[in-house]
Amino acid sequence: MDALVIVDVQNDFCPGGALPVPDVVATRDWHPDNHGSFAAQGGPWPAHCVHDTPGAQLHPGIDATRIDVVVDKGQTRDTDGYSGFEQTELESILRDHDVETLHVVGLALDYCVRATALDARRAGFEVVVHRDATRAVEVEPGDGERAVAELRAAGVQVVD
Numbered sequence: 001m002d003a004l005v006i007v008d009v010q011n012d013f014c015p016g017g018a019l020p021v022p023d024v025v026a027t028r029d030w031h032p033d034n035h036g037s038f039a040a041q042g043g044p045w046p047a048h049c050v051h052d053t054p055g056a057q058l059h060p061g062i063d064a065t066r067i068d069v070v071v072d073k074g075q076t077r078d079t080d081g082y083s084g085f086e087q088t089e090l091e092s093i094l095r096d097h098d099v100e101t102l103h104v105v106g107l108a109l110d111y112c113v114r115a116t117a118l119d120a121r122r123a124g125f126e127v128v129v130h131r132d133a134t135r136a137v138e139v140e141p142g143d144g145e146r147a148v149a150e151l152r153a154a155g156v157q158v159v160d
């Protein structure tokens, strides 16, 4: 069984799309309003994806009827939530559905897609990142390319 993991295609981050695949999981950044990654707390990012706000909803361009499970991450002040596997049920959900291969798409390539794909490899899944269905933030120019190199070195297939 294959699964598609859509990383953080939320209103704060994107325009988006929809994809027909057997098991579809969407992750959401879903933060408390004092999340440690926010600039007001000394973190690197502007406040984003505060739980239950409009900006934290999945983008309307995603066909939510095709999504089987939504996994929320970064729910406590001190969990980054870059990876969909960090303190979530994602791994057990995938195992319960006999998933062996994850196809990972979404936002952003150099942060949450990267972290989710690397954790999926560590957990023993085959992982394919579909680069044309991701975008990098590029806080530093070249971050996207560096993420691709790191993913490939970890055994992740990166395809266009």
Ligand SMILES: [Zn+2]
Binding pocket: 029, 031, 037, 048, 049, 074, 080, 081
């Ligand atoms: Zn976040």
